[in-house]
Amino acid sequence: MLNLVLFGPPGAGKGTQSQKLIEKYQLIHLSTGDILRGEITQGTSLGIEAKKLMDEGKLVPDEVVIGMISNKLDNNSDAKGFIFDGFPRTVAQAEALDSLLASKKAQISGMIALQVEEAELEKRLLLRGKESGRPDDANPEIIKKRIVEYNSKTAPVANYYEEQGKLKNINGVGSIEEIFSNICQVIDNYK
Numbered sequence: 001m002l003n004l005v006l007f008g009p010p011g012a013g014k015g016t017q018s019q020k021l022i023e024k025y026q027l028i029h030l031s032t033g034d035i036l037r038g039e040i041t042q043g044t045s046l047g048i049e050a051k052k053l054m055d056e057g058k059l060v061p062d063e064v065v066i067g068m069i070s071n072k073l074d075n076n077s078d079a080k081g082f083i084f085d086g087f088p089r090t091v092a093q094a095e096a097l098d099s100l101l102a103s104k105k106a107q108i109s110g111m112i113a114l115q116v117e118e119a120e121l122e123k124r125l126l127l128r129g130k131e132s133g134r135p136d137d138a139n140p141e142i143i144k145k146r147i148v149e150y151n152s153k154t155a156p157v158a159n160y161y162e163e164q165g166k167l168k169n170i171n172g173v174g175s176i177e178e179i180f181s182n183i184c185q186v187i188d189n190y191k
Contacts, residue, residue: 001106002027002081002190005088007158008114009150010143011121011128012172013179017114018085020180025187028072028079032087035068036060046071066096073104081109090153094160109190111161112183114172118147 002025006014022029036054039047046067050060065087073082088094101107116124122143129137136142161167168186172179 001079001109002187003084003101003106003109004081004187005084005108005111005157005161006114007111008172009116009118009121009154010146011124011137012114012116013124013176014085014114016176017180017183018083020176021083021183021187024184026080027083028076028081029085030069030072030082030087031085032065032069035072036065039068039071044071062090062093062096065093066100069097070100070104073100073106084108088157091156091160094157108161108164108166110166110168110186111158112186113158113167113169114179115169116172120173121147 004021004027006018006021008014018029021027036047036050040051041047046064050064050068053060053064069087076082084097088097098108122140125137125143125146126140128134129139136146158167170179170182170186
C-alpha cells in the first residue's frame, strides 16, 4: 500500500500535484478538511463533537481528527493507498498517524516536500487570490502570517520523517509536468 504525505507551504502546488497523483496511482485523497466536513454532514458522533468545538471557535483535537482518519481508512480498506493532505501539521500528529497506521499494519511510505522560496510563494498566492477570489490569498499580510505559521509549526514535521529516512525534497518551481515527473520518480522508487 502506498501512503504519501504531500508536504509544503501554502502556495507550493500541493493541490495541483495531489490531483495528478491521485489519478496516476489511484490513491484515496485524505484531506482533513474534507473529512471533517463529511463527518459533520453525516452526523457521526465524531462529526457532532467536531462541529460543537468549531462552533465555539476551538480547534478540533488531534484524537478526534485521528478517529476520523481511522474511519476513512477502515471504509477504504481495499484502497491502493492514500495521500494525506493538510495532515499531519505537527510532530504530535505525525506520531499519532504513525501509531494509527501501525495498528492497521500499514505505514507512511514517504513524505514528498515541495520546496519553494518565500517570494515565489507570495507571488503565487496573490495570483491565486485574484483568480479564485479567496480572501486569505489576496492579502499580503495574511500570506506572510500563513508562511510564518507554516515555518514555525508545520515545517518540523519534515524533520520527523527525515529521521525515518522517508523525506524527499522536490523543487516546487518549474512546469507542473516537470514537477509531477520528479515526484513520480520518487514514488516509483517506493514500490
